[in-house]
Amino acid sequence: MPPKSCALCNVSRPILKRPKTGQQICKDCFFYVFETEVHNTISEAQLFRPGDRVAIGASGGKDSTVLAYVMKTLNERYNYGLDLYLLSIDEGITGYRDDSLETVKRNQQQYSMPLKILSYEELYGWTMDAIVSEIGKKNNCTFCGVFRRQALDRGAATLAVDHIVTGHNADDIAETVLMNIMRGDIARLGRCTLICTQGEDTIKRSKPFKYAYEKEIVMYAYFKKLDYFSTECIYSPDAYRGHARVFLKDLEAARPSAIIDIIHSGEAFEVREEVKKTQKAQQTCKRCGYMSSNDLCKACTLLEGLERGIADAGISDKGKKKLEASGPAPDSLRKIPYFELPGGPGPAVAIESVQQAPPQD
Amino acid sequence: MTSSSSSTEQLKINVDFGGGLEILFDNKRSHVVSLPLRVAPSSSDTNPTDPISSSTTESATADETRPTDVSALIDHLKDNVLSDRKRAGLFAENGTVRPGVLVLINDSDWELEGEGSYVLKDGDNVSFISTLHGG
Secondary structure (H helix, E strand, C coil): CCCCCCCCCCCCCCCEECCCCCCEECHHHHHHHHHHHHHHHHHHCCCCCCCCEEEEECCCCHHHHHHHHHHHHHHHHCCCCCEEEEEEEECCCCCCHHHHHHHHHHHHHHCCCCEEEEEHHHHHCCCHHHHHHHHCCCCHHHHHHHHHHHHHHHHHHHHCCCEEECCCCHHHHHHHHHHHHHCCCHHHHHHHCCCEECCCCCCEEECCCCCCCHHHHHHHHHHCCCCCCCCCCCCCCCHHHHHHHHHHHHHHHHCCCHHHHHHHHHHHCCCCHHHHCCCCCCEECCCCCCEECCCCCHHHHHHHHHHCCCHHHHCCHHHHHHHHHCCCCCCCCCCCCCCCCCCCCCCCCCCCCCCCCCCCC | CCCCCCCCCEEEEEEEEECCHHHHCCCCCEEEEEEECEECCCCCCCCCCCCCCCCCCCCCCHHHCEECEHHHHHHHHHHHHCCCHHHHHHCEECCEECCCEEEEECCEEHHHCCHHHCECCCCCEEEEEECCCCC
């Protein structure tokens, strides 16, 4: 039976048991503590400065929809002085992304924020539908993930923003910690738990929902009746992440603090220098100017493989050898437009970030 | 709860699916289901911690039945309403919802209401929302 009143205001009927604290709280107190905790996360990490132009990576899904709503609310409530934009990537997945983009377009109206949509087709000349028809459903998530990351930076550059925020939540980060451990990618643990990352040649990226539980994000969207899109991608899901996710949800069911505890574990790892050195130093892609740990960035390698009909060139060593054996890239090869930051690398930032930036994730 | 127990009486429960779960239920977000006032104490996959579940099988007698609760609703939805049988595991497993599916009873987190043991009343609203889809 529910207790008579909310643990915070002692007045209203509770509607939610907080996974973080076990507290039973009412709807108004829930909205207030959820928003205030995100505000505290933002201000403790000093993520923004007045006048910053900030793009919200918006997929139309629950996390980014709630993020857009909360960023707008906090910007007004606490006078952050931010110019907010919605930035969406159209991967070109019929029956999935086209529908979710309709949600983002409604969000644009509902939150009165300018929206920029950048498509894989425009940037790479390939939709995901075309990529899947070329390579099948195996490895297509690799293409999509690499292309999306770069597309977000490029979309942000055309908006001339200082900062990209994404809807990654505590559950997502805990999953990534688990995956990195299971893959032996210990060198990435520190970076994957950072609230804000910035390499020399990329736009600052941060995760205001780093400490927000997925359960609370979904409950927030439910009680605020926010308009979001929730359909699984029609192409094969990321199976490995799926296992980490199921495992994490089982842990959470037994002990809800597991999620925050795993994030703290990731943060607390001290990685020996020899291990850190397994991360390659960053350079600039010789073909497209995007940050890369090799001469060619991953997106250029994947695109060259697609264009030359050796799609596994960017996936396996065997594919790479096949590409090398077939000679140098022809001059007529389709290339990704050269990447330039709007105002050059930003000024030094007052956060736990500036360090050599390893690649994705 | 009130226990007027004419065996022909039925509970009408309003069920909503969200967060992508509706795809498993004929792509319909709202359903109205009718359930008897009492149900057999166990189904094949009742919570194994339930002490009486292991011994009983079908044909429960009147005093072996239990008032219809949310666990019974979940069993009913899984056995009779779910349309995508191949992916039933995305909704329920081991006699309860799959971890990551949120449940609200009359707009309140079911963790405040006794979860599966909440005894349903006629006209109750129960929502199931998946958190498992991308954001």
